[in-house]
Amino acid sequence: SQTIHQWPATLVQPVGSPLSLECTVEGTSNPNLYWYRQAAGRGLQLLFYSVGIGQISSEVPQNLSASRPQDRQFILSSKKLLLSDSGFYLCAWSPGDGQKLFFGSGTQLSVL
Amino acid sequence: AQSVTQLGSHVSVSEGALVLLRCNYSSSVPPYLFWYVQYPNQGLQLLLKYTSAATLVKGINGFEAEFKKSETSFHLTKPSAHMSDAAEYFCAVSDLRTSYDKVIFGPGTSLSVIP
Numbered sequence: 001s002q003t004i005h006q007w008p009a010t011l012v013q014p015v016g017s018p019l020s021l022e023c024t025v026e027g028t029s030n031p032n033l034y035w036y037r038q039a040a041g042r043g044l045q046l047l048f049y050s051v052g053i054g055q056i057s058s059e060v061p062q063n064l065s066a067s068r069p070q071d072r073q074f075i076l077s078s079k080k081l082l083l084s085d086s087g088f089y090l091c092a093w094s095p096g097d098g099q100k101l102f103f104g105s106g107t108q109l110s111v112l
Numbered sequence: 113a114q115s116v117t118q119l120g121s122h123v124s125v126s127e128g129a130l131v132l133l134r135c136n137y138s139s140s141v142p143p144y145l146f147w148y149v150q151y152p153n154q155g156l157q158l159l160l161k162y163t164s165a166a167t168l169v170k171g172i173n174g175f176e177a178e179f180k181k182s183e184t185s186f187h188l189t190k191p192s193a194h195m196s197d198a199a200e201y202f203c204a205v206s207d208l209r210t211s212y213d214k215v216i217f218g219p220g221t222s223l224s225v226i227p
Contacts, residue, residue: 006155032212043202043219044156049212057212090155094213098144098206099163101215103155 002027006091006104013111019064019078021107023091026072031093033074034101035066038088050074051096086111114139114205116218124224131175131190133221135203138184144206145186146215147177151199159201162186173197198225 006023013019025031035047046059048066056066063082067075074091091104119134137143144163148156160171167179173196177188186203200220207214 009153034213044217046214049214051212088153092155096213098213100146100158100161101148101156101213103148103157105155106153108153 002093002102004091004093004102004104006107008107009105010108011110013081013109015083015111016080019076019081019085019109021076021089021091021109023074023076023104024072025074025093028072028093028095030071030096032096033068034092034094035064035074035076036090036092038090038106039086044090048076081111083111085109114143114207114216116203116205116216118201118203118218118221120221121219122222122224124226125193126226127195128192131188131193131197131223133188133201133203133223135177135186135188135218136184137186137203137205139205139207145177145179146204146206147171147175147186147188148202148204148217149199150202150220156202159188193223193225195225195227198223 003026033050036044038044050056050068064078089107092101094101115138117136146161147159149159150156160169162169162179170176175190200222202220203218204215
């Protein structure tokens, strides 16, 4: 069966520090991969998606970047965090058939 | 462009009472529709989905939703609320015209269950 791992679960970082969140998927190949952000009391905002290795698309301009160095690995990064980057970050994957997204357990990021 | 609205950012029901969470969508093409549930500090998990088959869709944990094209609605219901149903619920629509699974989420409804 397929599983998705996301870490760390919580992270507290000072403003201006770098960020690296990692997500890996097991049990499937060539998944579509996604990074979402959920701000407190708000819905989910799609940040990045990837349909293949090295293929990254951004939905909104921001201080973050994403990379997909391997088929089942998706990384969210920042060189310098802003206060506004605080939020709950969710990684997800899908088989690409429009049927369903599978979510990781999320990372609560607090930028202080 | 597709969009999703959820009426009521917060809903409270008594244990054993009917749960009704409202969702309306806009889409220029026949949509796929979803309800996801999120428990505190966790990811989202799929409750149910509509993919152009039966308009009344049954999901996990006793939830169901009815697709009404004339009303562009996909409301979520459960006959009898349980304390464990307290969570955040998201309605979502999938844009099938894209090369990836572009899923647009509503803002969410927080459900509280009062003992």
